[in-house]
Amino acid sequence: RLLRHEPNPGRFVRTVERLVGGLTRAYGRALRATLRVRWLIVLVGLAVAGASVLLFNGMKRELAPVEDRATVVAIFSAPDGASIDYSYRYAQEIERLALSIPEADRVFVVTGSPTVTQGIGFFRLIDWGERDRKVPQIIAELQPKLLGIPGVQAFAVAPASLGQSPRARPVNLVVLSSESYEDIQETLRPLMAELQDDARFQGVDTDLRLNKPELKLRIDRDRAADAGVAVDAIGRALETALGGRQVTRFKRDNEQYDVIVQFAASNRNTPQDISKIFVRGRGDTMMPLSALVRVDEGVSARELNHFGQRRAVTITANLAPGASLGEAVDVLEDLARKHLKPGYAIDYDGQTREFKQSSSTLLITFALALCFIYLVLAAQFESFVDPLIIMFTVPLSMTGALALLQWTGGTLNVYSQIGLITLVGLITKHGILIVEFANQLRDQGQAVLPATIEAARLRLRPILMTTGAMVLGAVPLALATGAGAESRVQIGMVIVGGMTFGTLLTLFVLPTVYTLLTRPRHLLPDHAATSHTGAVAQPGSARMPHTPGAT
Known part of the structure; x- marks a missing residue:
């Protein structure tokens, strides 16, 4: 019809x-x-x-546009060696900042994730039809306030559009080398300084931090042998007093409980508390641990990472409003050529790696599409x-x-x-x-x-x-x-x-x-007769x- x-x-x-x-x-x-x-x-x-x-x-290039998912993620980290109470105190301040946003609906902040000095917060916004501002605009207002919090490094990001981890940051540059981590840190120092001065990057950070507080206990073996104290006894005493040791279990009302021996939290906060630990010597004599060991305070790396079986340092950052991931990658590659010595190499991780892979396959995919269409048309038109x-x-x-x-x-x-x-x-x-x-x-x-x-x-x-x-x-x-x-x-x-x-x-x-x-x-054939005219x-x-x- x-x-x-x-x-x-x-x-x-x-x-x-x-x-x-x-x-x-x-x-x-x-x-x-x-x-x-x-x-x-x-x-x-x-x-x-x-x-x-x-x-x-x-054209500006990026992996995917920033989508308004009505969620803002805040990631913060305290200085290495900070306690969970220290991190929690600043997490409460971040929570108050989030609640001050007019579009905020629900706020959920986790302290001590994934480590004691780190945390993450999720700010759920009201429905799209009930607000005039989008997530990038809200982040632009919130970011200066987070940077103004003393004592922690905090920044806000929008959740990744393609389902990456909420902790994932758009810029991930991996520097590979066979040198020591101390030498790598010195080599990267001018590169990090230029990145921090570049207005297109925000929250520039690295996973190589050689500033975690550390205590080294050196045992005087001669004195311990004279006192009749075995080295393993000193180790067990430290483990029990500071880390805790399960010694038995007991049951009550069909419930089983672990019995853990450990110093109270107030007695294991400072290096001086080690002097309060005693070990049993010859003739059941109780000797202070400070008479057998020497405590040296120092710093060490928070973590030592490898990538492709080589020592690796990952530099991460957020993008400033208006900056694209393609621009960031070009800047990183220029700085790498400028500052990295022979023997160093760079690679990418996270969203940056996915962006590089998708960019490299675009021309190939486009060429294959043109080739396939050409072959089909060639067969159709002979x-x-x-x-x-x-x-x-x-x-x-x-x-x-x-x-x-x-x-x-x-x-x-x-x-x-x-x-x-x-x-x-x-x-x-x-x-x-x-x-x-x-x-x-x-x-x-x-x-x-x-x-x-x-x-x-x-x-x-x-x-x-x-x-x-x-x-x-x-x-x-x-x-x-x-x-x-x-x-x-x-x-x-x-x-x-x-x-x-x-x-x-x-x-x-x-x-x-x-x-x-x-x-x-x-x-x-019907028109062949007219071909000669x-x-x-x-x-x-x-x-x-x-x-x-x-x-």
């Missing part, structure tokens, strides 16, 4: 038909005019295609030239997609890359319609120029219908709001800009390229210059 021909269409249908008919006639006249200056149109097409390269190189003519529309659409993406503040990320690859298949459909129909008209004996004009004019309506359907279908993505809208907008902008701009240029550039590159066709005359063909090689 929907596809049934209506002999008496309504006013709306007649109006649309008149508009489309007028547009088709105007397009035919414009195409005839452009085909008189074909090389100028080719130059315009090449210039637009070259602009896509400039836009691609000038020609190696026609697919090249059709695929000339791809860089035209890329210019429109990248231009709109950059104008709206978008970036090159996994979502916009998906949109670009999808655009390759969508835009080539226009070329298929024009080239296929032009080939059919030429097989019937028409010359190249009249056949090209007629094919483009007759295929205008399905081309506009395809473009309209795709653009209107992508508009909701481009104008999306709410949860995850930042990612959907990227895909929508690419499709809207690429299809709109690419279609406009395809209607003029592709027919021009077709008339210049197409090869002679074999006439169908030339092409069949078409309206307007007498005014068009004849293309060499046309049948």
Whole structure:
């Protein structure tokens, strides 16, 4: 019923038909005019295609856009050696700051995770429709307040868009070397200083910290032997008094309890408390441990990490508002070349590693998509030239997609890359319609120029219908709001800009390229009799210059 021909269409249908008919006639006249200056149109097409390269190189790059998930994560760390009470005191201050945000709904702060000196907080915001500010704006307000807290290093981040750990920071540079950790720290000192002075980085930190308080107990073995105290007895005494030792269990009311012997917390806080520990010597004499050992205070590394079986130091940082991960990676690589000595190497971890991998595979994926489409078209048209003519529309659409993406503040990320690859298949459909129909008209004996004009004019309506359907279908993505809208907008902008701009240029550039590159066709048997007399005359063909090689 929907596809049934209506002999008496309504006013709306007649109006649309008149508009489309007028547009088709105007397009035919414009195409005839452009085909008189074909090389100028080719130059315009090449210039637009070259602009896509400039836009691609000038785009900001990142793994994924920061999404508004109505959650802010605050990560803080206290000085090495701080107690859990110290960390908890500052965690309460961070909690008060979070509750002062008007958009805050619930706040949950954990102290001592994953270590005593570290913690994490989750700030849940009210619904998207009930607030005017987005997560990045709230973080921009909260970050200076967190940096102003003395005693801890705290910063706020948005949860990663692709499901990484909430502790994951966007910038992760791994420095590899075989030198000692002390030498690595000295080598990285000027690099860290420049990163901290760079406004594009926030909260620059490293996992190499050679400042953790440490006590070294040196046993006087001669004195211990004279006193009849074994070395292992000294070790057990220290373990029991400071770390605790389970000595037995007992049951009460069907419940089993462990009995742990340990000094009270107030008696094991300072190095001087070691003098309160006694060990049993010869003749059951109780001797103070301070008479048998010497306590030396010093510092050591909090942790010593390896990456790829080499000593490794990881430098992490957050990105300032407006900075992209691609810019950060370029800065890191420049600083590495400037400061790292021979024998050092760099690698990436976390989001930075995923970004590098996705960036390196984009060109390969794009090239494979073009190659696959070319092979399919070559098999369909039984020609190696026609697919090249059709695929000339791809860089035209890329210019429109990248231009709109950059104008709206978008970036090159996994979502916009998906949109670009999808655009390759969508835009080539226009070329298929024009080239296929032009080939059919030429097989019937028409010359190249009249056949090209007629094919483009007759295929205008399905081309506009395809473009309209795709653009209107992508508009909701481009104008999306709410949860995850930042990612959907990227895909929508690419499709809207690429299809709109690419279609406009395809209607003029592709027919021009077709008339210049197409090869002679074999006439169908029914029209072979006319091949010796030339092409069949078409309206307007007498005014068009004849293309060499046309049948």
